[in-house]
Amino acid sequence: MTADPICFVTKCKSETLSLTPTSVKGLKCLGQCKGEQKCASQCFNKYTSPELESWLNCALERESCLPLPPSATSSSIVTSPLPPPEQNLDLNKLSGKWYKVFGKSPIYDLFPCQTNTFTPTSSTTLLADIFLRINSDESGYYESRLTEDLKLDSEGFLNVVGKMYGLTFNEKWSVRVVGEAVLVDYVGETMQGEYRGGFVYKREKEVDKSFTDSISKYVDLSSYSKIDNSCPATVNGRGSIVREKGEVNGGEWKDLIFGEGGIGDWVNPGWRGEYDQK
Numbered sequence: 001m002t003a004d005p006i007c008f009v010t011k012c013k014s015e016t017l018s019l020t021p022t023s024v025k026g027l028k029c030l031g032q033c034k035g036e037q038k039c040a041s042q043c044f045n046k047y048t049s050p051e052l053e054s055w056l057n058c059a060l061e062r063e064s065c066l067p068l069p070p071s072a073t074s075s076s077i078v079t080s081p082l083p084p085p086e087q088n089l090d091l092n093k094l095s096g097k098w099y100k101v102f103g104k105s106p107i108y109d110l111f112p113c114q115t116n117t118f119t120p121t122s123s124t125t126l127l128a129d130i131f132l133r134i135n136s137d138e139s140g141y142y143e144s145r146l147t148e149d150l151k152l153d154s155e156g157f158l159n160v161v162g163k164m165y166g167l168t169f170n171e172k173w174s175v176r177v178v179g180e181a182v183l184v185d186y187v188g189e190t191m192q193g194e195y196r197g198g199f200v201y202k203r204e205k206e207v208d209k210s211f212t213d214s215i216s217k218y219v220d221l222s223s224y225s226k227i228d229n230s231c232p233a234t235v236n237g238r239g240s241i242v243r244e245k246g247e248v249n250g251g252e253w254k255d256l257i258f259g260e261g262g263i264g265d266w267v268n269p270g271w272r273g274e275y276d277q278k
Helices: 005-009 013-017 021-031 037-047 050-062 209-215 250-258 263-267
Strands: 096-103 115-120 125-135 141-152 158-164 167-178 181-190 193-202
Touching: 005 013, 005 263, 013 050, 021 037, 021 050, 021 250, 021 263, 050 167, 125 158, 181 209, 250 263
Parallel strands: none
Antiparallel strands: 096 115, 096 193, 115 125, 125 141, 141 158, 158 167, 167 181, 181 193
16 A cells, blocks of 8 residues: 555645644654654654644554555464453452553653543443643643443453544453452553553552562552642642644644654654665
8 A cells, every 4th residue: 555645635634724833743753753652752742733633543554545464454463472361350440540650661650640531331341530630841731532442352351442642452351350459461552562551559549568568469550650640730830731722824734744753754754864874
């Protein structure tokens, strides 16, 4: 499959015309990442907006204006082993609100103020309502909500489907219920490839020594970081941030097409010759 640049103004016309100056910066930022996960995550955290997410969903997922790498379209998720999950897991044990209190992946697990609320929809399925904050580089924070569908498979793993930043992700979770805690190890795939992580759920956000001692028998906490669930009203003097609207001007459109990280780089990476041998 080859890139179809005309698709942006035909099949994704409304999404393209709805772009704002902030979402244009986000696209150019992503275009410079060349698929690297940490870089892409930083761009999303800095520039994500409904307009950017709608454009990405249309151009990359719904209409396939750009070809995706094999990992992004593969259904054979989880080639790397996970710890054995708890067998005969009763999903009712997960029902209700949980705080993520420890996480492994600095890219995916350590957002502050994370709550997950699970609602069983059958004996083998759950709906998860996710809330988290994304701290701004300088001050303030953005609030984000998303939903996930979870289904228990025959091996005891939870298969998870969700959407973040406008794009669908798939994960497989190994879940163990240990006393007051729920321990999760997972592997997943995005357009940037496979990723791994893990986290610890607790009913309350406070963590004391007795809790950490109890879960240290089952996980190596030296590979985890504590999640900040203090949720202050302001961060460096600024509270919740609302993305600025506004129309993209002629210079910004030109830069989006031809500038570094612009559509030209998305469609034909290296078209300026930057990868040519010197």
